[in-house]
Amino acid sequence: MTACAIETAPEDGAVGSTGITIAVDGSYAARLAGEGDALYPERWTLDGPEPYAVPLPLDQPEERDTDVHPLSDGRVLIRRRVEDRHAFSLLYPTGPGTGELPLGGVEADELTMLPPSPDGRCAYALAPGEYSTAIWLVAGGAFGPEHVAEVQGHCTGGVWLDRTGRMLALNRQQSGAPVKAVAVDLERGGEVTPLLQITEDSNDRLLLADPDSGLLLIRSDAAGHDRLGWGVLGSLRPVRFPECLRLADCAVTPFAVQPGQVLMPESCAVGLRVDGAAGSWLGIWRPAGRRLHQLAAPEGWLAGSGMWSREGVLQLPYATGTVACALARIDASEVFAHEVVTEPAQAEHAGGEPSGGSGTPVVCKPVPLQQAPLTGRLGPG
Template sequence: MTACAIETAAQDGAAAGGTRFAVAADGSYAARLAGRGEALFPERWTLDGPEPYAVPLPLGQPEDPDAQLLPLVDGRVLIARRVAGRHTFSLLYPTGPATGELPLGEVEAESVRLLPPAPDGTGAYALAVGARSTAVWRVAGGSGGPEHVAEVRGRCSGGVWLDRQGRLLALDREADGGPVKTVAVDLARRGEVTPLLQIAQDSRDRLLLADLDSGLLLIGSDAPSPGRERLGWGVLGSARPVRFPECLRSADGALTPFAVQPGQVLTPETCAVAFRVDAAAGSWVGVWRPAARRLLHLPAPDGWLAGAGLWTRDGVLLLPYAHASAPCGLARVEGAAEALVPVADTPPAQAEPAGGEPSGRSGTPVVCRPVPLQQAPLSGRAEPG
């Protein structure tokens, strides 16, 4: 099984309001802030056994609600804490009845955010956003303490890994007064920057999720509807334009992708994607794959840590939940991907609008000719960081 590739801001309303649920690179462990009110403590979940179980990792004092956690594949949990204008990093691990802590060092910055776990499972990186540039730090897995590995011009957000070596990192960058565009940052070349995603010249384009097996990319862009972001999909390295399915266009709710099915090698159309659906009636789960062209709505388990989950290679969707009678649970949703039957090719009479999927509705096509998504990190078109 693999974890989701993007940052998860999972709201844990059942236990500690506003905390995050993070999953290790290989799906073996997860971590969150548990507890209530001001009595918060790190908690590590083991996910790869017959049943999930939680191990509390409390220290001498409660944690701040803004503390960030990231589990590693060896079972240790990285914690980032903000202390008077700087951020400190430590590794937590169980030692019998107590909690061991290994301090790693600190980064002086007003804003630091942990990135999703590196694909190797042992490294951990963080973004420190400044007034004119963004620093990338390796905060665990290096030779010593936090190591400055790249400085990228502009203000960056997001963070999606593009290779299994942890070398190529996609960031959503806003620079020189222009719109947000996704760039690829080569960490092995001190942060060499390459354009990755530009659907239209003035559009705001963000990379939300990437699957390294199939090349499937989930994208947020306002190119089809200026002023309102829509969800689209493309394939890394493909010459085909990004497409924006109508089934992922919600007028009364918000869709946030949080996990993609692994193991679909070179077949992005068959990859199932799980979404958090937020609407006035609450939050639930949506499942979609490009070949089916429809969104399957599923009820969430009681106490779902909304926006968190992962797929197994055989297509089972795992949803973590916690409530008073079950403080550590993992609901299994089987058959969701298989339920999405592929749609036959659309007859030529139904034209495909630029950047969209085939549609039988009449009306003016979207005035937008997307730039095909290129495999920018391999094209040699670099720019100054």
């Protein structure tokens, strides 16, 4: 299963926190539950016959800016702000109570959790400084939080590019230059390689990636304004900016990509959150169909969160006043049943996607994952 990636900075195209974090393998999720100021961590178990929630309250309620992060062994990492430090602990159920294992802290003015690592054991965070951004391993190390890399520039976002938790994509800005997505090799001290550049002057951000198919979801202003587009990792074909993903007066943000479609990026189903004046609802799209299907979200959907099965079933977590923990399931094959699929090459030849004719920007050659460790590096920052 593929879970959502989290873009927390507004300039990276986010529209707000989903309120829940799902492990990459779909085994567990975690969120802050409760009402008003009476907030407490809650773990959802998702890999059984039916999902169920386990509350993990402690002696006092949690602050609203506290982060919770599920690990594949069932423990929940919690990050709390304590004056000028970010303190980390592991929570786990112990009979009627909650056990807590302190891990230590990181001194930083700002710290953002990265999406769950594909290995399920580790958790990472970004701490931007004045001239560079630190990458911290905050869970899964031998001696508490460990500083693993320092990347020059201000970095946001965070997308895993492989299934091992080695290759991380970040959206980086240096000295007022445009934002560009770069790949960071965590096993080689944070060596940096250019990943995405559509034009020299455009802001090109990576929002999501699927390692199986190579599908990339991109936000760029190469056309003069922000557009949501897609490309393929390791390909020199142009980035495409489908008109169907451009909705008037609405923000469209991808949150999950169907895994398991090896070498078939056009067939990958994508879940998108659509935000407009009427609220938030669901979008489902795939490159081959070039049509955005807009659907009503289930009541209580934790908007912007969800995961795909390899078979193309989108599972959306929701909670209501009467249902504390549940998943709504949408079969993409039923949604796509009446689409007219045109091969991308035919669309390009016919002047379809991408629009703009011969002047269409071409993405610079990204990094083929199968050739890691990377070549053509920029060095440790």
